[in-house]
Amino acid sequence: MTSPSRMTFRAIKDEITQRIGDRMWEPGGLIPSEQALAVEFGVARGTVNRALQELARAGLVERKRRTGTRVVLHPVRGARIGIPLVAQEIAASGATYRYRLLLRAERAANARDADRLGIEPGATLLNVRCLHYSDDRPYQFEHRLINPAIASDTLQESFEKAGPNEWLVAVAPFSRAEFTYLAGLPSAEEARLLEIDPKAPVFIGERRTWLLARPIAAIRMVHPHTHRLMTTL
Amino acid sequence: MTSPSRMTFRAIKDEITQRIGDRMWEPGGLIPSEQALAVEFGVARGTVNRALQELARAGLVERKRRTGTRVVLHPVRGARIGIPLVAQEIAASGATYRYRLLLRAERAANARDADRLGIEPGATLLNVRCLHYSDDRPYQFEHRLINPAIASDTLQESFEKAGPNEWLVAVAPFSRAEFTYLAGLPSAEEARLLEIDPKAPVFIGERRTWLLARPIAAIRMVHPHTHRLMTTL
DNA sequence: TAGTGGTCTAGACCACTGA
């Protein structure tokens, strides 16, 4: 569609998306080169490049040098999962939030810690355990290993009043994170703390964060099986 | 950090990330303008722009015209969860995929179906149950309610060879989806089919999809507790 | 070797918004 003004990279993105949806370009097939599209749309190649790069990031096309740009066969779509702070999440649900610190200990990393957190065995780490309550019902048990090297005042922080997450996100932004969700059985301690049957399933989330190559924290979050992780596309 | 060759936008991204992590630029504070950074790094403004746009998309900074670029205070971010086709997911792991159709039935929607799928009670729906195997171990039990109104040939499709997902994504793209993940206990049937202990926890995913306002399908996917939902930011 | 995408440049104009 020839444009009144010049086309923006967004318009080009939409037009290409449209054509893929209309099967003008077949799934698995090649689409014209950046050069050709630039001529067709009457824009610079850089503009087409930006549109196609975003479509590639969104998973709609795959690009390879020399080969060209291919419509992805089975568009694997992604949904965004929020990573709220527990306190905010509970407050947003209208319930009352309460926090209880169970443990705050510095210790030398053993082999398992080192593996989980990605630091050298023997290095000092900060071990924090706490419980988050929603309206006085246990909502989440949190076990967190923190790499104290990320900030100079880590070992001064007490975590008495607020959970480590609030402090951590303020002190140590992360550039990379890895999430895992699974179902499991609680340990005896977890069952007791969450006030659930030791045979009842629990919903477990694990998160590891880095700033570039430096590990920040490894977190295990255990919820009663009534917990739901929901998201929308 | 003067560079041997010219800096790439990736190097600039990392350098800026580093500085934010090192508190050289405070959370909530402004960082230098694109112009200034371009001069400092000895690159064109466009290169700095690209680096900063990616950091903004990643949630590390916020940008506003005239105001400048600000380090985000509480980097509460979202992670993308992929929605792979089971067959591909298994194949990608290097295992052999096998599919078994358990049930394919048309029936009138009862009240519960109607609620789950979002159609009128009494309307015809297609009920499909199947099992997905990874290297002959049960990987996922799938129970799916399909709204036949979405495509003219729905009721002709047998699902003998391939799972309903492969067929559905080809026939009926969705514009909206809702996901829920939780931990639970399997029903007697699910435990038998997945070949697990009825007391063992299972990981359950539920998905509902729509094309605009029209419901397409409601799916329940049950995995043994060894399953992990993983994602990266 | 030739054609593709990946990236950078130097410059330009625009849109937005705080002073």
Place this chain on the structure above:
DNA sequence: CAGTGGTCTAGACCACTAA
């Protein structure tokens, strides 16, 4: 009004890879 980011341009060089 002035300074910021948002975007486009025309051109260039490079890296990769199929032929």
